Amino acid sequence: MVKRCFGYLSGARLHVAGGLVLLLFAALLEIALPWPIAYLVDSVFGDEAPPDWLAKAPGFRPGDPETQAAVTLAVMIVLLGVMHKTLTMLSQLWMIHAGNKMVRGLRVQALETLYRLPLAFHDRSKVGDLLHRTAYDSYALQSLLSGVLVPMLSGLCISIGVFVVMFRLDITLALITTATAPLLWFNIKTYEGRIAKRSKKFHDNEGTLAANLQESLSSIRVIQAFTLEQGNNRSFAERADTSVRENLRKSGAELSFGWVIGVIMAIGTAAVVWVGTLAVLSGRLSAGEVLVFLAYLGTLYQPLNAFSQGAGVYHSATAQLSRVFEIIDEPVTVDEPADPIIPEKVMGRLEFDHVTFSYNGDRPALHDVSFDLEPGKVLALVGRTGSGKSTTASLLLRFYDPEKGSVRLDGHDLRSLGLGWLRSNVSIVFQEPFLFSASIRENIAMGNPDASNEDIELAAKRAQADEFISQFPEGYDTQLGERGVNLSGGQRQRLSIARAFLKDAPVIILDEPTSALDPATERDLLGAMEALMKGRTTIIIAHRLSTIRRADCIGVFERGKLVEFGTHHDLMAKRGVFHDLASTQDDPEPVSV
Numbered sequence: 001m002v003k004r005c006f007g008y009l010s011g012a013r014l015h016v017a018g019g020l021v022l023l024l025f026a027a028l029l030e031i032a033l034p035w036p037i038a039y040l041v042d043s044v045f046g047d048e049a050p051p052d053w054l055a056k057a058p059g060f061r062p063g064d065p066e067t068q069a070a071v072t073l074a075v076m077i078v079l080l081g082v083m084h085k086t087l088t089m090l091s092q093l094w095m096i097h098a099g100n101k102m103v104r105g106l107r108v109q110a111l112e113t114l115y116r117l118p119l120a121f122h123d124r125s126k127v128g129d130l131l132h133r134t135a136y137d138s139y140a141l142q143s144l145l146s147g148v149l150v151p152m153l154s155g156l157c158i159s160i161g162v163f164v165v166m167f168r169l170d171i172t173l174a175l176i177t178t179a180t181a182p183l184l185w186f187n188i189k190t191y192e193g194r195i196a197k198r199s200k201k202f203h204d205n206e207g208t209l210a211a212n213l214q215e216s217l218s219s220i221r222v223i224q225a226f227t228l229e230q231g232n233n234r235s236f237a238e239r240a241d242t243s244v245r246e247n248l249r250k251s252g253a254e255l256s257f258g259w260v261i262g263v264i265m266a267i268g269t270a271a272v273v274w275v276g277t278l279a280v281l282s283g284r285l286s287a288g289e290v291l292v293f294l295a296y297l298g299t300l301y302q303p304l305n306a307f308s309q310g311a312g313v314y315h316s317a318t319a320q321l322s323r324v325f326e327i328i329d330e331p332v333t334v335d336e337p338a339d340p341i342i343p344e345k346v347m348g349r350l351e352f353d354h355v356t357f358s359y360n361g362d363r364p365a366l367h368d369v370s371f372d373l374e375p376g377k378v379l380a381l382v383g384r385t386g387s388g389k390s391t392t393a394s395l396l397l398r399f400y401d402p403e404k405g406s407v408r409l410d411g412h413d414l415r416s417l418g419l420g421w422l423r424s425n426v427s428i429v430f431q432e433p434f435l436f437s438a439s440i441r442e443n444i445a446m447g448n449p450d451a452s453n454e455d456i457e458l459a460a461k462r463a464q465a466d467e468f469i470s471q472f473p474e475g476y477d478t479q480l481g482e483r484g485v486n487l488s489g490g491q492r493q494r495l496s497i498a499r500a501f502l503k504d505a506p507v508i509i510l511d512e513p514t515s516a517l518d519p520a521t522e523r524d525l526l527g528a529m530e531a532l533m534k535g536r537t538t539i540i541i542a543h544r545l546s547t548i549r550r551a552d553c554i555g556v557f558e559r560g561k562l563v564e565f566g567t568h569h570d571l572m573a574k575r576g577v578f579h580d581l582a583s584t585q586d587d588p589e590p591v592s593v
């Protein structure tokens, strides 16, 4: 895990190296901090001779008044303090910057993976949880650097320096201090597994909480319409209670870990104070040296504390990072082939060759489906709900790959074609058009980000959307709310048809594009859809038979099987499933093929 995290350092090496150098200097200054006090006690209050370099300092010459010497030492204290704080601040700033760069790298990688992961993964994942992992858990990389690596390294430098000085001052006291280390280590080992487990549980629950919240907010209309507020609130409150409990368990483990550390430190300090006092009384050490020793005790416990606290942060951070790495390590089952075929031209011939597919490995959603569709022809897929029509469309875009058989475009198995290339040559208009919180112009341009304003407006005209867009005061620059809530269903669908016009792909899938609209709006849209289908191989999925009047052939699905395939005329004459469907439908417009 640590090695893997170091991999994200690549873009921030300079800042980390600079931060570490400053850290080293700051540690050296920390070791020097208590010495002015020692000189004050021994050479100003007492009668010991000051060291040579200090004796030569202005104001410290023999015969000078003692207050002048005190001023020199006071200036030293200020200078050491300012330099120490400045170096510490700069080193932390660089490290935080490096940490942020690492977090950025991890977040971008997680999002890139999420884009590449197959829909099967997204079907079984909760959006809120993925959001929590990508946006928040990734931040643990920063904690690992600033909360573990930096304090530990800084602690290590300070410990080494302090131990060297302490051993030179008094071996007995230094050994007593060192004796606390195994106790601290034992405590770390006792608590690390417990903290990691509780931390993972807490963050998993937080992810579920975020997922619930996201789901509730994105279905706010349904919640208000069906007065589900109370029920939803209750289940959210229950989740939040679990979160409180898990957080308490996690914090309890962390705090009792800290409590044991505090007790060990108090006992260690008491022992050092006792032995130090005896050393002064027996004349083995000067009062100034004991003061330095006592000051070092605080300094030394600080890095030891950083080591032990660092272990807690480390386990919490690695638990969070493992949640992000779970995304990154998820196998990309629908991926770009190793050597993709990129045909120069698309004719648009589609073939399903004995295709079988199931979502979860048990009952197939498609069973042995085979059909051919000539370039430029329109195929309408009809059938009862859940019979497999949308699944057929999903396979065409390689949202999923078939388990058996193959889907081919112009004779090439889709799995051998470049994935990006394939998706840029197949347009889809969904039943529920998704509009982003952006301007109308930007929403249409998603069909082709390089399109000029003229192209965008032309596409809107062809989709019969130009008229209503021009009526907005800001026209094409009108901002749409989240999911385009300020447009009617028909207007939203027109924008999504305009996107398809702009994308200008040779293959089009229309997945029940009008089934959510009233018959009058549907009639208005049919003209735009027919213009879109012209000259392109089209698969149109329809519940209302009025939308398939332009179809060259019709495929009828029943429980995942393609039970009938042919022209409208043939299927009606056959008096089979299609005939039954057509005759039970109260169709405002007769089907004419």
Ligand SMILES: Nc1ncnc2c1ncn2[C@@H]1O[C@H](COP(=O)(O)OP(=O)(O)OP(=O)(O)O)[C@@H](O)[C@H]1O
Pocket: 123, 359, 360, 365, 383, 384, 385, 386, 387, 388, 389, 390, 391, 392, 557
């Ligand atoms: N993401 C999914 N995960 C698991 N099962 C699914 C998923 N999507 C569809 N199914 C199942 O696959 C079968 C075919 O569904 P599909 O959406 O293709 O039907 P459909 O004919 O398009 O239905 P409708 O007309 O209602 O849209 C159904 O049994 C459905 O429950």
